[in-house]
Amino acid sequence: MGEGSAKSILIAGAGPTGLALALELARRGLKSRLVAKATGPTPIHESRALGVNARTLTLLEASGVSALILAKARRLTKFKISSVGKPLATVETENFRSHYCPIQILPQGETERLMLQKLSSFGIAPEWSTELTSLSGDVKKPVITLQHSDGRAETVEPDMLIGADGAHSAVRKAFGFAFPGNAIETRFFLADYRYAQPVDTGFIEMNFLNPGVLGRLPVSEDTLRYLSTQEDFETRIDHPAMVQERTWSSEFKISFRHVETMSRGNVFLAGDAAHVHSPAGARGMNLGIEDACWLAWLISEGREKDYSSLRIPAVKTVLKDTRRNTAFITLKNPILTGLRSLLLPVVTHIPAITTAFLRNAAGQDTPPPPWIPGAQ
Ligand SMILES: Cc1cc2nc3c(=O)[nH]c(=O)nc-3n(C[C@H](O)[C@H](O)[C@H](O)COP(=O)(O)OP(=O)(O)OC[C@H]3O[C@@H](n4cnc5c(N)ncnc54)[C@H](O)[C@@H]3O)c2cc1C
Incomplete structure (x- = not known):
């Protein structure tokens, strides 16, 4: 264990990133303090992320979380692509050579609860309803005011401050991290429907509406999510069973941004605090967990100074991939959408292309974790 062992570590945020960080530190014998403004983990029915990729399962194996995820998650066996309801292509995940299926389906709220369960076995629980309200000092010696739910204010001066406090990160803003990038005009809509009986959960389908996508x-076994760029998308859903309830709906715009450096002095950023992008490709939560695992490893080695230079290339890769995926599914030009319909049935039969697509989905296009022998 490196010199980091004696340092006090404050993690702001107990989403997937903060939880994974606390867990990866704890299993190496390093204690951290985890605080979150939220009152608890993500409600199951408002789970943003649904996909846990193979890289995340590799990373969370040592803590025992992967076994818990695999016991609950659903294997995704197919990616189906269609155009105005007409099948264009299917990519099977079964032929992908990897220890894990590229993506398993488990709502984010459940993944967070499994991490909480493992964390509790190390005697660690997040302090919920605890907000960082004032951040002063400098990046060498940050001074933080924590506002507790009982009205008590507490000032702390951690040796290391980690902002895992989401896209609107107070840590990022307070300690002068630039967050360049841009928002795209397209609005996205989502609705989750629970059905009266179980439905086929083995595949994801992208149906190009030309323009737009559904x-x-x-x-879960009786619930599907529909995601679209078209506001009237719910009129175009072909429900597979009788609808019981519309459990959640939301609307959002997408930005592509990342910090230029993920650490300054003793202040570190991880997860959405450091990068935001489109959900196309199901990378956000997984990338945050990956940041967390790298940072915990580097802290345990006393090499946290290397964190930013090791992670920024991975962040850039994922942002580039998700930008490309988003541009591809949101094409508007009729010539390009026509070409897409012509080419997809052909290119999805080229093994090099489907392998690259599945590697991407599996999260294996970023450097493998050096501390896990043989990791993909
Ligand atoms: C529609 C949609 C679908 C998505 N689908 C996927 C998917 O399939 N796969 C995938 O990998 N990702 C997906 N994502 C992205 C994923 O949800 C996020 O990337 C993920 O939640 C980021 O985790 P995080 O822990 O970094 O941040 P968050 O989950 O945002 O957690 C932030 C934490 O910080 C706390 N906090 C905030 N401010 C403060 C403060 N001032 N003081 C103290 N605590 C604070 C919050 O209470 C919370 O605990 C999707 C996102 C959307 C919008």
């Missing part, structure tokens, strides 16, 4: 993603 995605169908499994959530």
Whole structure:
């Protein structure tokens, strides 16, 4: 264990990133303090992320979380692509050579609860309803005021401050990290439907509406998510069973941004605090967990200074991939959408292309974790 062992570590945020960080530190014998403004983990029915990729399962194996995820998650066996309801292509995940299926389906709220369960075995629990309200000092010696739910204010001066406090990160803003990038004009809409009986949860479908797209993603055995760029998308859903309830709906715009450096002095950023992008490709939560695992490893080695230079290339890769995926599914030009319909049935039969697509989905296009022998 490196010199980091004696340092006090404050993690702001107990989303997937903060939880994974606390867990990866704890299993190496390093204690951290985890605080979150939220009152608890993500409600199951408002789970943003649904996909846990193979890289995340590799990373969370040592803590025992992967076994818990695999016991609950659903394997995704197919990616189906269609155009105005007409099938264009299917990519099977079964032929992908990897220890894990590229993507398993488990709502984010459940993944967070499994991490909480493992964390509790190390005697660590997040302090919920605890907000960082004032951040002063400098990046060498940050001074933080924590506002507790009982009205008590507490000032702390951690040796290391980690901002895992989401896209609107107070840590990022307070300690002068630039967050360049841009928002795209396209609005996205989502609705989750629970059905009266179980539905097929083995596949994801992207149906190009030309213009626009309607995605169908499994959530749980009787619930599906529909994601679209078209406001009237719910009129175009072909429900597979009788609808019991519309459990969640939301609307959002997408930005592509990342910090230029993920650490300054003793202040570190991880997860959405450091990078935001489109959900196309199901990378956000997984990338945050990956940041967390790298940072915990580097802290345990006393090499946290290397964190930013090792992670920024991975962040850039994922942002580039998600930008490309988003541009591809949101094409508007009729010539390009026509070409897409012509080419997809052909290119999805080229093994090099489907392998690259599945590697991407599996999260294996970023450097493998050096501390896990043989990791993909
Ligand atoms: C529609 C949609 C679908 C998505 N689908 C996927 C998917 O399939 N796969 C995938 O990998 N990702 C997906 N994502 C992205 C994913 O949800 C996020 O990337 C993920 O939640 C980021 O985790 P995080 O822990 O970094 O941040 P968050 O989950 O945002 O957690 C932030 C934490 O910080 C706390 N906090 C905030 N401010 C403060 C403060 N001032 N003081 C103290 N605590 C604070 C919050 O309470 C919370 O605990 C999707 C996102 C959307 C919008």
